[in-house]
Amino acid sequence: MSSWLGFLKKEWTESVKSYKLLLTLLIFSVLGVMNPFIVKITPTLMKNFMPEGTVLNLPDPTAIDSWLQFYKNFPQMGLFIFILLFSTMMSKELEKGTLVILLTKGLRRSTVITAKFAMGFTYWTLAFLLTFIITYSYTAFYWDQSIVQHVFLAAGCVYVFGLLLFTITLWGNTYFASAYGGLLVTVVAVIALFIVAIFPESASWNPLQLLTAPPHMLTGEVALVEMRTPFIIAIGTLFIFLLGTIFHFNKKRL
Amino acid sequence: MVVSINNVTKRFGAKEVLQNVNLAIPENSIFGFVGANGAGKTTLMKCMLGLLPVTSGTITIAGEAVTFGQTKSNAHVGYLPDVPEFYPYYTAQEYLKLCAVITNMPKRERKQRIEELLELVGLIQTKSPIRTYSRGMKQRLGIAQALLNRPKLLICDEPTSALDPVGRAQILTILQAAKSETTVFFSTHILSDAEQICDRVAMLHEGTIIFEDELTALQQQVDHQFVFTFTTSVNQALSQLSELEHHMYIEEDALIVQLSSENERLQFMRELTDRNLVIQSMHPHTKLLEQVVLEVLK
Structure with missing residues (x-):
């Protein structure tokens, strides 16, 4: 086993022992079930809560409504919880000094960052697939999905945006070496993207589009081609932050 | 000489922590590095491990020049920090297995070497996770991990400073036993510890080496x-x-x-x-x- 795989195994063990795997499985399964469930029970709930005699003319829920719930819950609640769970990956080790022994044994600093990134990537993929597959299965069971366009590509946009935010968190966490450093940098980055989004012309390149446009992709209001540039910029930024994290950690005094 | 430190100066901003330090450590000896807290002992050790860059001067370990960040010289070094921190969910054996993988130790050697070291430090019977260990047990595990790859140089930063007399005696005995296969460079501000096991002693005071000699010469x-x-x-x-x-x-x-x-x-x-x-x-x-x-x- 190479030292990279050895360190990755340590990351995996750590995530299991610190209940991250259990929490991810539970939270993202619940989120997956919640999306179609909320849509399914909303008309019944509305009827029960309205005063007697009120006539409600609610349209029947469709697959689009279920997916709209997905784009409301997963990027907001799901992404937020994921970032919180993995926001101390580096700072915890730097604060406690657990890496010092391994680094003096010849563990490459780039191995630390890439293995941690790989573990975050794996968990985000697991979280995304859990929520997506459960939502997809229930939606297909209850409603006709043929009216929904670009289901996979729209979800893929949110997935890539989540990965970008995780990489920014990892950089902030390494740079500031404190639990709040990563979170602060992520919040500042999201605020900056929202400020940029005020200018309508930024929609053609702003990675935030990957988060806000998918619901419109489902109905065909946003064409696939419009997401190409934000997608490329998000992937490019992700790699810049990943390389930046490696570069910064290589120069870090321990 | 397994270690050559030549005119090493280290500054943190305007503060000069090490001033033109020169030191040569002979092979298979126990070299005591004494000095008060804050004298610069840990800083010099971190420079020797490539964890801190030197402002000027050079350090060579087993013929390899030490460089900041990724340094090849660490292949010859075992390091025990003053407060060794481990992953609390591992047992001693699991942690040493991780270290063996990191150091690219051949698979066939791992089991025997790990058991040999756990025997040496008296942790062979301990199967509980590291989170339950006392300070002394952690120090002993720290020595075991530092000796794992049969280093030419074992650097120990204040290994006995926070231990009770029994724990101190255990660590000193282990270090003395380690001398047969490596050179031990250990810092301490407890002079009696240095006196018990060291062959040579150097003293760092306000960033400079104020004496360096064989202990027998000092005790003449x-x-x-x-x-x-x-x-x-x-x-x-x-x-x-x-x-x-x-x-x-x-x-x-x-x-x-x-x-x-x-x-x-x-x-x-x-x-x-x-x-x-x-x-x-x-x-x-x-x-x-x-x-x-x-x-x-x-």
Whole structure:
């Protein structure tokens, strides 16, 4: 086993022992079930809560409504919880000094960052697939999905945006070496993207589009081609932050 | 020499923590690095490990130049930090397995080497996770991980400073045993620890090495002085010997006598017999490391 795989195994063990795997499985399964469930029970709930005699003319829920719930819950609640769970990956080790022994044994600093990134990537993929597959299965069971366009590509946009935010968190966490450093940098980055989004012309390149446009992709209001540039910029930024994290950690005094 | 430190200076901003430090550590010795807290011992050790960059100067370990960040010289080094931190969910065996993978130790050697080291540090029977370990157990595991890849140099930063007397004795015994296969460089501000096991000692004071020598040379006789104790009180003995011309004085219930030649020693023994003074003990007067340090610092 190479030292990279050895360190990755340590990351995996750590995530299991610190209940991250259990929490991810539970939270993202619940989120997956919640999306179609909320849509399914909303008309019944509305009827029960309205005063007697009120006539409600609610349209029947469709697959689009279920997916709209997905784009409301997963990027907001799901992404937020994921970032919180993995926001101390580096700072915890730097604060406690657990890496010092391994680094003096010849563990490459780039191995630390890439293995941690790989573990975050794996968990985000697991979280995304859990929520997506459960939502997809229930939606297909209850409603006709043929009216929904670009289901996979729209979800893929949110997935890539989540990965970008995780990489920014990892950089902030390494740079500031404190639990709040990563979170602060992520919040500042999201605020900056929202400020940029005020200018309508930024929609053609702003990675935030990957988060806000998918619901419109489902109905065909946003064409696939419009997401190409934000997608490329998000992937490019992700790699810049990943390389930046490696570069910064290589120069870090321990 | 397994380590050569040449004119190393380290500054943190305007503060100069190390000033032109020169040090050479011979192979298969225990080299004590003494100094008060804040003298710069840990800084020098971190520079030796490539964890901190030096401002100027060079460090060579086993012929490899130390560079900041990724340094090849670490392949020859085992390191025990002052407060070793491990992953609390691993057992000692699991942690050493991780270290073996990191150091690219051949798979067939791992099991035997890990058991050998756990036996050496007395943790072979311990199966509980590291989170349940005492400070002393963590230090012992720290030594085991540091010795895992059979390093040419074992660097220990204050390995005994926070331990009780039993824990300290255990660590010193392990370090002494480790000397057969490696060179031990350990820092301490507990001078008696250095005195117990070191072959050579260097002292760092305010960023500079103020002395460096073999411990036996430091402990050499002080101007041919000898320490005598008698079956009678020391004051009585001194009054009986007062007419003699030798330089004599009392120090901690013992009589210190300066006897510069063998003839003088023989003559003094005869005088004692003539005066019916029965010797309880007699040995050369040596300086404790602590005394040497205090004299240097005066």
